Amino acid sequence: MTRLRNTLIAAATPLALLCACAQPDGAGAAPGQSASQASAPTSGEGANYLVARTESYGGFVPPDRTVGSLPAVSVYADGRVITEGPVPMIYPGPALPNVQVTQITPEQVQELTRQGAAAGVRNGTDFGRPNVADAPTTRVTVRTEQGTQSVAVEALSESQANDPMLTQPQRDARKKLSDFVKTLTGLPGEGKSQKYEPEEMAVLARPYTDPGGTDPKSPEIAWAGPALPGQYLNAAFKIGCVTVAGAELDKVLTAAEKANAMTPWTSGGAKYLITFRPLLPDESGCSTFTVTKGNR
Structure with a gap:
């Protein structure tokens, strides 16, 4: 990519x-x-x-x-x-x-x-x-x-x-x-905006809970990155974090294109909901979310 x-x-x-x-x-x-x-x-x-x-x-x-x-x-x-x-x-x-x-x-x-x-x-x-x-x-x-x-x-x-x-x-x-x-x-940009392609992606994972109801459930997808949930950012809510870059990021993005925000991701016999957070140019690693504002 x-x-x-x-x-x-x-x-x-x-x-x-x-x-x-x-x-x-x-x-x-x-x-x-x-x-x-x-x-x-x-x-x-x-x-x-x-x-x-x-x-x-x-x-x-x-x-x-x-x-x-x-x-x-x-x-x-x-x-x-x-x-x-x-x-x-x-x-x-x-x-x-x-x-x-x-x-x-x-x-x-x-x-x-x-x-x-x-x-x-x-x-x-x-x-x-x-x-x-x-x-x-x-x-x-x-x-x-x-x-x-x-x-x-x-x-x-x-x-x-x-x-x-x-x-x-x-x-x-x-x-x-x-x-x-x-x-x-309201800053006016020069020319057309482009999609931001990060060098590193944070993956924030928390335990999957079946939302119930009669709406069709999103199909499960096997997680292909580092083992989830990773480092806990918020132990009370069991929110973990891992990061991916390079070829591993390409693989994760390919899978994420087929997913939605409620997709259950399977890793190590458990299911997780994932929030994908592109890291910005001045950010690096999961410490991005722990060093300021108590879990930004």
Whole structure:
């Protein structure tokens, strides 16, 4: 299977200094490193630096529905914009998500970082806590000259403008951030979007339960990848994770094309429901879902 390899490294050149100095969550040099050593990008990875992202998590949704969810928008240093595209309104839905990639210009990427800083995406900004229960949290990340800045805001879209729990400065901060999120989710790409072809796929498996009812059941498919369920991400819900890449990924994708979201997959004498989660350019391995936000 041919991989989509967007190698527009030249487009990332204007961002070299911006991306090189950024560390996760504004972290500085590691012990024994100089600032220049800590900021130097790994050779060949400049295009994969995450520049901006918006995503949601939490709220009144069970973990088995949210573990492995895709960020709404991810923007990279070479101008790639990766989002989840539309899916057919059928039940059960397809097994594989529709992940799309479009392209913006280097100038647009730089403008996003400027807008993000102006919108208050920086450590310590006070967005308050509105009087809204069970609403999701919106996390916005922007890579700036000061490092990676990230804010997590409860009920960004659900809170009322006159919420008595919020001060006027907090309301103003929320409005600026909300406008920036709308900018991210409405980015115009250059040319037609293309299917995102990941180099690595996470496979999130949980025990299969017969849904009952009279609807026809999806036929079982024998799992051809690593033994399931793999490493548990959420032991309470028995959600496990394995990853596949290379020829093994090709084999798994071929089988998944014939499956749907309710297909029972058999492995080691047990049945599993599987969520396929393409790993994005800045992600690697099952630790993607355990190192941030307690099982994103």
